[in-house]
Amino acid sequence: MSSIGKIDKIDKIWFTRCPVPTASGLAYNLGWLTEELGDVGVLQDAPPELADRHFDHQLLGLFREGGNVPALAARSEGAQTRLVGLTWIEEWQVILVRPGSGITGAAGLKGARVALPAWAATRATSFPRAMALHGVKGALTQAGLTLDDVTFVEVAQPQPSVGALAGAAPLGAGPRSFSWPGIAELARGEVDAVYAKGARAVDQAREIGAVVAVDLDAHPDRRTRVNNGTPRPITVHEQLLTDHPDVVVAFLAQTLRAADWAADNLDGVRTILAQETRSGAEGVATAYRNGFHTSLHPDLSQERLDLLRIQKDFLLVHGFLAADVDLDAWVAREPLEQARLTLKAAA
Structure with missing residues (x-):
């Protein structure tokens, strides 16, 4: 795996997510993203001129796991992003x-x-x-x-x-x-x-x-x-995927690893979520229920893509997209497939 210092034309790898349950958020909080990718910057802590990239994805080294409205809106306005994973988490x-x-x-x-x-x-x-x-x-x-x-x-x-x-x-x-x-x-x-x-x-x-x-x-x-977080996309800049596919695969592998960890660590997941959502224990327990911690794994199944298509069509009809989005062209399947193989080989 290439270290962060070996990545040409990218000053830093950035990570951004919404205050919701995500395997990538768990991987960051567990220290696994930093171990694998080096000094990963959290966009929430970045200066405002960078923090806004959460919405337009105009940052080359950015991994974004968050609501689909900003991700689809950015893509509809020409953002050069690729969809590398989708999650579905029931959240009250x-x-x-x-x-x-x-x-x-x-x-x-x-x-x-x-x-x-x-x-x-x-x-x-x-x-x-x-x-x-x-x-x-x-x-x-x-x-x-x-x-x-x-x-x-x-x-x-x-x-x-x-x-x-x-x-x-x-x-x-x-x-x-x-x-x-x-x-x-x-x-x-x-x-x-x-x-x-x-x-x-x-x-x-x-x-x-x-x-x-x-x-x-x-x-x-x-x-x-179906809504902003259901399903929730993981997106990357197309150039990052083209120039450094190993980085994208490594990120997704740690995300899958964290999802595996979460399935057996409900209390640990809830502790992290309380910090990320700034909520009390009761709020977390109420909002995230029915075994949510066992289903944090991203995939690109046809079911989830069909559900995202429902959201995309709704957003287009109601003026939230500048233009239609070709979901099939947006999807990049290989990184997640390679991440699964990487994780299996390390087991």
């Missing part, structure tokens, strides 16, 4: 309402005022809006309803940053800091329902006494919960 996708609202299921959403985060400066950073829109659609579908059956109320979305992505609270934020868009408006009675996901949203829902009207995770059809 729900529709929240106030107690006593009378909304106790998907059918009760008909006519409701639903929070919809405002557009941000770019399509990629408008992922909270995309998440809410698709999450609500998934809930309505369960009752045979459509987006036309609710009234959307625009709410402010927090300024996206690599350090506070997808609902993670800013460092030092107190328990009453409602960073999930729509939570504050729900508490004030300005909206009737809010789409939310993840451990921080669990904590914030508890703080305002919100209750779950629709548990999207409970529905047997995965298509009803």
Whole structure:
């Protein structure tokens, strides 16, 4: 394996991920990425001019495992990236309402005022809006309803940053800091329902006494919960893959290794997740359940690609993509296949 110092034209390997369960995040926290690739930089800790590359992927040495909205938006705008893996992790996708609202299921959403985060400066950073829109659609579908059956109320979305992505609270934020868009408006009675996901949203829902009207995770059809993190892509710059395929394979091998480790270390995974999501133990336990730690392995199965295609088509229809994305041309299968062989040979 080439060391970081031997990589031509790349000053540093960077790693970025959202505050959610990922095998690559575990591999970093366990020290395995650094052992394999050298001094890996975490984009969350980078200067702002580099940190923004989380959204546009204009950084040659970047590995990104995160929401598919920024990844697809960047690709639709010409970013030279390749898709090298997809994960699917159930992470508490729900529709929240106030107690006593009378909304106790998907059918009760008909006519409701639903929070919809405002557009941000770019399509990629408008992922909270995309998440809410698709999450609500998934809930309505369960009752045979459509987006036309609710009234959307625009709410402010927090300024996206690599350090506070997808609902993670800013460092030092107190328990009453409602960073999930729509939570504050729900508490004030300005909206009737809010789409939310993840451990921080669990904590914030508890703080305002919100209750779950629709548990999207409970529905047997995965298509009803296709969203920004389901499935979640791993992407790399095309030039990195072309010039240094061994680096990409090494990264993926450590990711697979961490997924294997996670399957037998639930407590360890939850400890790391509590740190990454800045959530309490109860929030992590509620948000990530049903054996999630046994299914962190990335793959490029047809099922996951078909689910990503549903998301891509939804984003295109609703204006989150500058142009259509050819998923088949985006996929690079060989690195993950080689990573599996590498891990098997090392066993």
